[in-house]
Amino acid sequence: MKARVHVMLKDGVLDPQGEAVRHALGTLGFQGVEGVRQGKVIELDLDHQDAEKAEAEVKAMCEKLLANTVIEKYTVEIA
Amino acid sequence: MRAVVITYPGSNCDRDLVRGFELAGFEVERVWHKDTDMPQNVDVVGVPGGFSYGDYLRCGAIAARSAISPAIVAHAEKGGYVLGVCNGFQVLTEMGILPGVLMRNQSLKYICRVVGLRVTTSASPFTSAYGADVVIDVPIAHHDGNYVADTDTLARLAGEDRIAFRYVDNPNGSVDDIAGILSENRRVLGMMPHPERRVEAAQGGTDGAALFRSLLAEMSVA
Numbered sequence: 001m002k003a004r005v006h007v008m009l010k011d012g013v014l015d016p017q018g019e020a021v022r023h024a025l026g027t028l029g030f031q032g033v034e035g036v037r038q039g040k041v042i043e044l045d046l047d048h049q050d051a052e053k054a055e056a057e058v059k060a061m062c063e064k065l066l067a068n069t070v071i072e073k074y075t076v077e078i079a
Numbered sequence: 080m081r082a083v084v085i086t087y088p089g090s091n092c093d094r095d096l097v098r099g100f101e102l103a104g105f106e107v108e109r110v111w112h113k114d115t116d117m118p119q120n121v122d123v124v125g126v127p128g129g130f131s132y133g134d135y136l137r138c139g140a141i142a143a144r145s146a147i148s149p150a151i152v153a154h155a156e157k158g159g160y161v162l163g164v165c166n167g168f169q170v171l172t173e174m175g176i177l178p179g180v181l182m183r184n185q186s187l188k189y190i191c192r193v194v195g196l197r198v199t200t201s202a203s204p205f206t207s208a209y210g211a212d213v214v215i216d217v218p219i220a221h222h223d224g225n226y227v228a229d230t231d232t233l234a235r236l237a238g239e240d241r242i243a244f245r246y247v248d249n250p251n252g253s254v255d256d257i258a259g260i261l262s263e264n265r266r267v268l269g270m271m272p273h274p275e276r277r278v279e280a281a282q283g284g285t286d287g288a289a290l291f292r293s294l295l296a297e298m299s300v301a
Contacts, residue, residue, distance in 0.1 A: 013227065016183050016252070065144060068137055068173065071180050071227060 001046045003058045004077045007067045008039035042066055051078045080105050080298045084125040085151070087112045087142045092128035092164065092275060099275035100125065103291035112145040117154060122298050124154055128165030128220070128273060138181060138223045139169030148174060160204065160294065161267040165221055168259070168269035177260060177269045178236070179228030181221075185252025189222040193283070195247035196258055196272055200240050203261050204297035205268045208289040214247055215286035217272040224271040226253035226260075236260055243268055 009015050015037050022036040044061075048054040058076045067074040082105040086093045093109065100107045100123075108118050112131075117124070131142035142148075155161050155176050163171040171177045184190060193216050201211040209215065228236070233255060236242055244259035251271075259270030274287030 013182075016185050016187055016225075020187055065136070065140065068140065068180060070172075070178075070229075071182070 001048050001051065001054055002079045003044040003046055003054060004079065005042040005044070005058060005062060005066055006039060006075045006077075007042065007062075007072050008037060008074070009071055010073050013071045054078050080122045080295055081118070081120055082107045082123045082125055083110050083117060083121045084108075084127060085110050085112060085147055086127070087129070087131035087145065087170075089131045089133055090127045090129035090166070092166075092273065093125075095273070095275040096125045096127045096162075096164065099278045099287065099291050102278050102288065103295045105291070105295060110147060112142065112147050115146050115150060117147075117150045121154065121159065123160035123162060123294060124151055126151070126161065126163040126167030126170050127275075128167060131166055131170065134223075137173070139166055139171075139173040142166070142170045143173035152176065155262070155267055158264060158266060160298070161262075162205065162290075162294070163267075163269040164273055164275060165219075165224075165271055168271055169223065171267065171269045176267055177262060178232045179226055179260070181223050181271065182225040182227050183223050184221070184225050184250075189220075190224075190250050191218070191220040192250075193218045194250055194272065196244045197247055199242045199245050200261075202240060203243055203265045203268065203293075205261075205290050205293055206243055207297060208293040215289075216277070216284055217274055217287055218276045219250060219272045221251070221271055224251040224253065226257045226271075228254065239263070241265070244270055244272065 018036040018038040025033045062074045082100040097107045198209040198213045241261040245256040249256045274290040277287030
């Protein structure tokens with residue numbers, strides 16, 4: 001079973017890296033990019049059989065380590 | 080007085096921190112991150128600068144979950160003193176001992192130079208020997224020193240006089256020019272600048288030495 005975790009900065013937290021990417025895109029001639037937010041994708045290989053249990057565990061992983069919930073939010077996909 | 084300095088894989092200011100404590104008169108022991116126990120009768124724990132675990136995931140995130148961490152948290156919770164410098168500050172926020180987060184510098188650049196720091200409060204065991212409102216010169220060397228916290232936390236830090244140092248000329252975008260903060264009981268200090276790199280003349284100045292002297296004096300009274 002695979003899990004994919006998306007970690008993004010919460011809305012309202014300034015993202016200087018996303019801002020730099022947005023600026024670079026403008027420099028390359030891509031018009032109309034109004035905002036860029038940069039995040040992380042973390043893929044996990046799990047030996048779980050039960051998708052519900054896997055999701056609960058991956059959420060616990062996010063709370064404990066994978067995301068810093070002071071500034072980041074996360075979503076979990078189980079596949 | 081006894082100090083302990085933690086070493087993680089990737090720490091590179093641990094020996095400087097040992098030297099800072101020793102010059103002030105502390106007896107220092109070094110502790111490896113895989114240890115689970117602190118030596119007996121430790122007065123202060125130093126969490127050093129560097130790039131623990133290569134800054135993977137987030138700066139300080141993995142170090143904050145290492146084997147020695149519960150012992151550091153327990154030490155802080157029972158009222159022990161803790162000093163976190165640079166990566167050590169990041170580790171303490173990741174542990175939840177100090178509030179807020181250190182984000183990427185606003186300029187996105189790694190900054191390594193001496194900066195002016197205003198001692199915002201002298202009412203702390205780390206800053207009593209400076210006097211309030213004094214400006215000192217201390218080096219910074221970081222990529223992620225941009226202090227961020229929510230409005231309530233910032234109001235509480237300011238209201239409780241827990242901002243220990245502010246940048247005179249903000250180098251990294253930190254909110255409210257914050258360079259270092261204290262815990263609620265004022266016994267934990269996290270700061271991005273490196274006082275241990277300013278403790279003897281050969282380092283170009285000694286403005287950091289009073290921090291270690293303050294701490295020793297405070298403990299000798301306590």
